[in-house]
Amino acid sequence: MSLTALNSTHDPQLRSWLASANAADADFPIQNLPFGVFRRRGSSEPFRGGVAIGDAIVDLGAAAPLFAGLAAEAAAAAARPALNALMALGAPAASALRAALSEALRQGAPQQAALERCLAAQAQAEYAVPAQVGDYTDFYASIHHATAVGRLMRPDQPLLPNYKWIPVGYHGRSSSIVVSGQGIRRPCGQTLPQGMAEPVFGPSRRLDYELELGLFVGQGNALGTPVPMAQAESHLFGVCLLNDWSARDIQGWEYQPLGPFLAKNFATTVSPWIVSFEALAPFRLPFLRPAADPQPLPYLDSAENRAAGAIDIRLEVLLESAAMRSRGEAPWRLSTSSYRHSYWTAAQLLAHHTVNGCNLRPGDLLGSGTQSGPAPEEAGCLLELTQAGRKPVALGGGETRSFLQDGDRVILRGWCEKPGAVRIGFGEAAGEVLPALAAAT
Amino acid sequence: MSLTALNSTHDPQLRSWLASANAADADFPIQNLPFGVFRRRGSSEPFRGGVAIGDAIVDLGAAAPLFAGLAAEAAAAAARPALNALMALGAPAASALRAALSEALRQGAPQQAALERCLAAQAQAEYAVPAQVGDYTDFYASIHHATAVGRLMRPDQPLLPNYKWIPVGYHGRSSSIVVSGQGIRRPCGQTLPQGMAEPVFGPSRRLDYELELGLFVGQGNALGTPVPMAQAESHLFGVCLLNDWSARDIQGWEYQPLGPFLAKNFATTVSPWIVSFEALAPFRLPFLRPAADPQPLPYLDSAENRAAGAIDIRLEVLLESAAMRSRGEAPWRLSTSSYRHSYWTAAQLLAHHTVNGCNLRPGDLLGSGTQSGPAPEEAGCLLELTQAGRKPVALGGGETRSFLQDGDRVILRGWCEKPGAVRIGFGEAAGEVLPALAAAT
Numbered sequence: 086m087s088l089t090a091l092n093s094t095h096d097p098q099l100r101s102w103l104a105s106a107n108a109a110d111a112d113f114p115i116q117n118l119p120f121g122v123f124r125r126r127g128s129s130e131p132f133r134g135g136v137a138i139g140d141a142i143v144d145l146g147a148a149a150p151l152f153a154g155l156a157a158e159a160a161a162a163a164a165r166p167a168l169n170a171l172m173a174l175g176a177p178a179a180s181a182l183r184a185a186l187s188e189a190l191r192q193g194a195p196q197q198a199a200l201e202r203c204l205a206a207q208a209q210a211e212y213a214v215p216a217q218v219g220d221y222t223d224f225y226a227s228i229h230h231a232t233a234v235g236r237l238m239r240p241d242q243p244l245l246p247n248y249k250w251i252p253v254g255y256h257g258r259s260s261s262i263v264v265s266g267q268g269i270r271r272p273c274g275q276t277l278p279q280g281m282a283e284p285v286f287g288p289s290r291r292l293d294y295e296l297e298l299g300l301f302v303g304q305g306n307a308l309g310t311p312v313p314m315a316q317a318e319s320h321l322f323g324v325c326l327l328n329d330w331s332a333r334d335i336q337g338w339e340y341q342p343l344g345p346f347l348a349k350n351f352a353t354t355v356s357p358w359i360v361s362f363e364a365l366a367p368f369r370l371p372f373l374r375p376a377a378d379p380q381p382l383p384y385l386d387s388a389e390n391r392a393a394g395a396i397d398i399r400l401e402v403l404l405e406s407a408a409m410r411s412r413g414e415a416p417w418r419l420s421t422s423s424y425r426h427s428y429w430t431a432a433q434l435l436a437h438h439t440v441n442g443c444n445l446r447p448g449d450l451l452g453s454g455t456q457s458g459p460a461p462e463e464a465g466c467l468l469e470l471t472q473a474g475r476k477p478v479a480l481g482g483g484e485t486r487s488f489l490q491d492g493d494r495v496i497l498r499g500w501c502e503k504p505g506a507v508r509i510g511f512g513e514a515a516g517e518v519l520p521a522l523a524a525a526t
Numbered sequence: 527m528s529l530t531a532l533n534s535t536h537d538p539q540l541r542s543w544l545a546s547a548n549a550a551d552a553d554f555p556i557q558n559l560p561f562g563v564f565r566r567r568g569s570s571e572p573f574r575g576g577v578a579i580g581d582a583i584v585d586l587g588a589a590a591p592l593f594a595g596l597a598a599e600a601a602a603a604a605a606r607p608a609l610n611a612l613m614a615l616g617a618p619a620a621s622a623l624r625a626a627l628s629e630a631l632r633q634g635a636p637q638q639a640a641l642e643r644c645l646a647a648q649a650q651a652e653y654a655v656p657a658q659v660g661d662y663t664d665f666y667a668s669i670h671h672a673t674a675v676g677r678l679m680r681p682d683q684p685l686l687p688n689y690k691w692i693p694v695g696y697h698g699r700s701s702s703i704v705v706s707g708q709g710i711r712r713p714c715g716q717t718l719p720q721g722m723a724e725p726v727f728g729p730s731r732r733l734d735y736e737l738e739l740g741l742f743v744g745q746g747n748a749l750g751t752p753v754p755m756a757q758a759e760s761h762l763f764g765v766c767l768l769n770d771w772s773a774r775d776i777q778g779w780e781y782q783p784l785g786p787f788l789a790k791n792f793a794t795t796v797s798p799w800i801v802s803f804e805a806l807a808p809f810r811l812p813f814l815r816p817a818a819d820p821q822p823l824p825y826l827d828s829a830e831n832r833a834a835g836a837i838d839i840r841l842e843v844l845l846e847s848a849a850m851r852s853r854g855e856a857p858w859r860l861s862t863s864s865y866r867h868s869y870w871t872a873a874q875l876l877a878h879h880t881v882n883g884c885n886l887r888p889g890d891l892l893g894s895g896t897q898s899g900p901a902p903e904e905a906g907c908l909l910e911l912t913q914a915g916r917k918p919v920a921l922g923g924g925e926t927r928s929f930l931q932d933g934d935r936v937i938l939r940g941w942c943e944k945p946g947a948v949r950i951g952f953g954e955a956a957g958e959v960l961p962a963l964a965a966a967t
Contacts (some may be wrong), residue, residue: 107824219660220701223786235783243701245782250725251716253928255784256697256791260661260885270750272882275692275823284691286823308702309963335882341686342676343666343696345786347882350697352749382716382727441713441776441788444701444961496953522883 091366094118094187097507101190102197105139112500112510113137115190115460118183119511120168120323120344123226126211134163134171137358137512138190140207143181147203148189151196156185164220167217167358168301168322172447174318175304178394183363212357214264215325216301216448221262221353222438223297223329223452224254228428230457233469249379252429252437257329257452258350265356265514269330271491271521272351276334289332291474292489296402296465296497298424298453299355300431308444314387317432320445324357324398324431326497326514327452330354333468333488354498355450356514362431364509369393372430384440385433394430398511399423400499402458402465406484407492416496417480422458422465456492491520532807533626535559538948542631543638544645546580553941554578556631559624560799560952561609561764567652575604575612577624578953579631581648586623589630589646592637597626608658609742609763613888616745617760624804641964653798655705656766657742657867657889662703662794663879664738664770664893665695669869671898674910683964690820693870693878698770698893699791706797708770712962713792718776729962730773732915733930737843737906737938739865740768740796741892743874749885755828756940758873761886762801765839765872767938767955768893771795774909774929778898796891797938797955803872805950809942810834813871824880826874835871839952840864841897841940843906847925848933857937858921863899863906865940932961 094116100107101115113119119137124130134141144166149157159182162170168213169177189196225231228248235243247253263269271292275284284509303322306312312320329349336348372394381390400423403416429437434451455465464470467488470478489495495518499511535557540550542556554560560578565571576583587605590598596615600623602612612620630637666672669689675686684903688694704710712733716725744763747753753761770790777789813835815821822831841864844857870878875892896906905911908929911919915928936959940952 219700222787238783247716247718247725247782251780252785253780255785256699256787258661258697258884260887260890261883263749270883273752274882275688279686284688284823286825308704311714311963312902334881338688339692339694340785341688341785342679342781342785343694344781344783346663346695346697346876347884350884351882379724382725384727437788441715441773441792442702442711442793443699443788446701449701460861522752 094184094363095367096405097505098465102192102194103139103141103190105141111139111507112512113139114507116507117360117364117509118186120163121215121357121359122166122168122213123205123210126209126226130286132166132213134165134168135205136186137207141204142207142210143186143200144203144205148200151189151199152185155181167448168215169217169448172216172301172303172322179303179322179361180363183361209483212264214262215357215359218259218262218448218450219446221257222254223257223454224252224429224434225256225454226252226427226429227454227457228435229426229459230455230465230469233457235465237473252394252434255344255351255487261350262353262355262450265354265516266489267516268284268519269352269516270519271345272332272335273521274332274335274347275338277338284286284338289335290488292518293331293333293467294402294489294495295329295331295455296400296422297327297329297455298398299325300434300451300453301359302445302447302449302519305446306439306444309442311442312436312439314385314390314432314436317435318362320435321431323361324365325359326356326499326511328354328495328497328514329452329518334391354514356512358512360509360511365396365501367506368397368503370397370425381433385436390430390432391525394432395425395427397423397425398432398499398501403496404480404486405494406480406497408484411483414482419478420462420464420470422456422463424453424456426458427453427456489518491518493518535625535713535804536808538699538946541633542579543633543635544580544582544631546582551845551949552580553953554580555948556628556949557948558805559627559802560801561604562656562798562800563607563609563654564646564651567650573607573654575606575609577627578648581841582645583648583651584627584641585644585646589641592630592640595625596622604963607842608889609656610658610889613657613742613744613763620744620763621804624802654705655796656798656800659700659889659891660887662698662700662891663695664698664895665693665870665875666692666895667868667870667875668895668898670867671896671906671910674898674905678914693875695879696785698794702791703794703796703891704794706957708795708957709960710793710957711960713773713776713788714962715773715776715788715899716779718779725779730775731929732774732851734774734908734957735843735930735936736770736771736896737841737863738768738770738773738896739839739894741875742766743798743890745888746887747880747885750798750883751876752883753880755826755831755873758876759803761876762803765803765806766800767797767940767952769795769936769938769955769957770893772859775873795955796956797953799953801952803952806837806942808947810836810943811838811866814875822874823925826877831873835873836866836868837862839940839942844933844937844939845921845927846937847921847931849925850923855923859918861899861903861905861911863904865894865897865925868894868897930959932959934959
């Protein structure tokens, strides 16, 4: 179960009776079936679990009576305001539910009429963070990001000696994780302006995004019990998009010696939909380490990981400024990248996290770290793209950016595609920068 | 409400009808009344909220009908397996409950007979972590610890330039917080032995404790809304003892550039009882910054904090080795210290944590950082006491320690005392080191 095999749910010939799911550019074809929580927009209904299909959402609690066995149990568990109970059931339960949905959504499925009554329109939905996140951990798994950022801070030693041995990570803040669409208040804090001897207090002037993936934990592990590589991926429920908003000026002054804190914990945006590893199976690639690099220690290595640990998830960042919005222009693409470049795989992050006995719980979230690609234009944050603000990027229409301005809306998108497979989309993780509050007293 | 004024619950003349509460060396006199959750030892009863008095525990759910108004509401909220609902009610609710208990537990109180039926014996109780901790943050608030540790790593610059401006902190792991008494499995991990070019994997050989206080958050704040200094302490529910177990060899190899991770997140031990700031009011002291040091920025400063921000909480660490246990010897005192030496106060930690808009939730936990005093023998961890293992400490009976050995039981204790006031105790936070599991595959 670790590196999910292809099964019938991936069949590229499958079509749904829901026409919108069959469009070539759909994010949510019948081969995807990502999980989230939703309710009618603007209502005070409880949030509840759903699965995206085309332009609609299957209400899982409503659909549960259509299924049997483990699939029915999983659908009932997903009826709550967060998916933790579904996640706790483990990979076979989510897999059974996905298989049952795949059957029931196919053209000609006898459940069509009944299932149609369980559909809600995405256009009328709003979303919440899909799980109650107990602990949020952020990794640093792109060597291209680590090298580029390291070069800005330590030109003589961009990459620290531990980088190729350890999936470097740190704990983030779970309370401030928000779902796509929520505004992001520019934080205030201490910064040390260049050339000054004492810090000043005020709104961050170097606000940045970070293009990441988020990995939700499914079944947890007991405190004291590591998860070996062979089982690691089966403890992950799925993948979303994640923006690790970062205040670079606050970060630069505060982060030594214990790491980022207020520079990061004011907000983290996730996309509403969690794509399963099953849906990603057609897009797996060998996990290749350059021969000159250290090979992973045994606890971070497995034959499956070498054979198919990487995943080609295409990623892009777009920026829509207030001026673009007022002119009705489309957002400007800042960069593209792919998760296939990650120096550490999802399974390695989870195995490393638990090797000391640390317990993960259903709904916990792991960030992949900024997923920059090898080329400079594939950088996943402005810090890299603008060389720490020294080389502003042009947005078209005459605007430039060193860092984010108030009113900027940052949009992360992700998708998988290749010949012979159906496109699998992640939707988006978007957030608009709101002006700072008047400085705190 | 920020720096709690003395009130009738502190009256040193107060005596309880429960004789054990009146002993001069009692941790839990009627002036204390700390909160925790308990159940009958070895039972499968749900945990429920209680208040320690002498050698007994008031079962708050059972006692709730004896109270009225806000105190009754608070007692009912505390009847659950974790105190989050009580914490969410805010400082006035816990204060009202404490005042009502103080009345009902006094000699001559008419509620004596009814309240006696709500008592459980501590000797027959077991405890859980008193709140469901959403996020756990660990600070670094002792300048003596930061300087001593910094000197080991950077002899030329022990204290980094930000230390006197920022209450340095980082996010810890909430899932692995355990209550006093639970065994601590020695973690495995990557380390880089001195003189070697490549890391090795195995059990930590430099396992350490850290003597800290834990601050539980009461009423939370909304995302985007800082808590000013004047209100900061009213957002704290109370104080416990905290052992931030640390694997120094894992830490040394992993912590750059993003801070400690697996070196810390395998376990954090808290004491079962949370002492209120009200109970600590008689032991407050002026918060004095050396005149040559930077004075706190306005968002970290208040007249109340200057007048009474510090608290003289005496702290000590004891070690009981397996050999001592087999010989029936008392634990060996490794060091003593006091929270009064902290470079940053509790209110400053909370104000700093929220100044960027980060939201704290009821039950969140802040660690104070290792509370070392100014003298070398007041060091709050073995790393400091033994100069990174170079000067082992003698335990008496012929044993020495550089770092912790399997079977070592580490006991943190805390209390307040001064002439004219009744002693306020914290109980203890203890944990025994268990051997590492066979190395993970």
